[in-house]
Amino acid sequence: MLNTATLRAAGCDVDAGLARCVNNEALYIRLVNMALDDSNFSRLTDAVASGDLKAGFEAAHALKGVTANLSLTPLLTPITEITELLRHPEPDADCGALIEAITAARDKLLALRD
């Protein structure tokens, strides 16, 4: 069940996220669900896989804003890292591990729905 208690248990800073939703819990949960379904996750994965680092940066940056606003901490940490990596990409930068971390964190939160 995805709710404030399970999100909190999963490491999200629910109080901060809720405050930004003017403490409207229904709104918060709806937006978290939207965030988890955000198409930027697949855009990010595809872009990195195909080597389009600019598109990858834009997707990561967008996800960073959203997860930060909702205080989805487990997602925010690796997303912030990959955003910085893609901002000034170095030739030997390894995004694979971060993509995996992001996917794992997202799956963990998606699992709360069941």
Next chain:
Amino acid sequence: MRNNHEELSGGRRIVLIVDDEEINRELLGAIIGAEFDVVFARDGGEALEIIRRRGASLSLVMLDLLMPGVHGAEVLRVMKEEDILAHLPVIVLTSETSSEVECLRLGASDFISKPYNMPEVILARVRRTIELYEDRSIIRGTERDPVTGLYNIEYFYRYAEQFELRHPDAVTDAAVVDINHFHLINERYGKAKGDAMLRRVGEKILAEVSPLKGMVCRRGSDTFLIYSPHGLDFGRIMENAASTVEGRDGGESAETVHLRMGVYACCDKDMDIERRFDRAKLAADTVRGSYRRRLAYYDESLHDREMYELSLIDDMPRALREGQFRVNYQPKYRISGDEPVLASAEALIRWEHPDMGMIPPGVFVPLFENNGMISSLDSYVWHEAAAQMMRWKRRYGFTVPVSVNVSRIDLYDPGLYGDLRAVLDESGADPSDLMLEVTESAYADDSDQIVRAVTALRDMGFKVEMDDFGSGYSSLSMLSILPVDILKMDMRFIQGGRGGERLLRLIIDIAGQLGIPAVAEGVETAQQVSLLKSLGCDIIQGYYFSKPVSADEFEGFIKERIKQC
């Protein structure tokens, strides 16, 4: 001051939120929606479309920077270019501290970082941005002169004072630029052309003054004030400003427009801002009427004159108390018979200053006209002259009607009638023996008000003389409605030769048509007397008969007159 929980007055404002992420839009919408109506755009293109369509109905744009398609920075750039930012503020939404400076440089008013602050903080910043912009646009609407777009005088002085506070050690110059005979330009070419000329002169001056961060305003109808850090080339400003006017292919206006400028350089910082411009104006007035010299600086000699005038102004109340002002009388003679006979007198003021000796009225009267002190001086003369007239009447059984001056500001003073009533009550004089001289140019000011005042004075029984007739700008149509009993002309203002003679004939004819006498003053030669006599002017005043003399000396004329009977 509004507190944080108080909404802006005047209804809910509309805020446009621009973000490609729906979650961010919803989140911000929930926060902002508590106090404002919200519209959304998903990218820069949509944002610009909404901004153009909704125009002034929007109060604020909250703009994400990094969006696919048209970026936030591009939206800002377009808004700046199309001058939309002047009335519609933008708050940028960003998670990049590095882009904050760039946003502010592009014209954003503020930024809100992601993740968002607490809703109260965001609301407060939104409220404050809107409030600042609205206040500023109200100020903009009132601080400018609508014709030229320059500051108006009040704001100009205030900004000059602010400049002084911030730069107390800056060396500054104050300058005044006047357009010569601007009212004639307005009359000849119409107000629209006059306004266009004012705009061009203003633009030219501003273009020269701006690089030094100086400021310009328009005062009155045709005067520009410049306040600037020292270093402007005023000669060039004059040339450029005048050339836009004179060189324009307006053709006919080319030779009629001239500027004059006065500069008070390196202003004394202990002096009020306004007084600094008085000094510049003083300098400008020294080139009034000169086509050769059009630019003058306030200097030592002007300083001396100013100090002299200030000391006269300081001394005036005491002089009035101590009776330093004397009333002298110049006789007027009727020349219609074989022998001239005393007809009346004009009361003239003189100042016998204990330290500075005799000060001519030409020096102090204009000063007191400027600062309003002339009213108490006029009143003093009225009381004194009426009392003197009655002393002569008691002593000789003969009434010498006396004319006294009524300055134009007296005619605006509601206390005028009460004071003149007191003159009559105290002296017992008959109002028809007192002739009130009003200068012709006074009628040009606000003819309705002057006509009303003069009518009221005549209703009280006084005779009204129009002084210096022929030197002002009375129109013929005004003459027909003027309530006036005597026309008075000054021979010193009427040149000799055939032209002068024609003008005299004309004035005397006008008096004849109106059925009132014409009086000539400033008459000095026998030739003038015989000319005036031949033209039918009956009453004459001037050195030909006598200079102004003391009341005691004047008794000689009265005795002579009595002998003639």
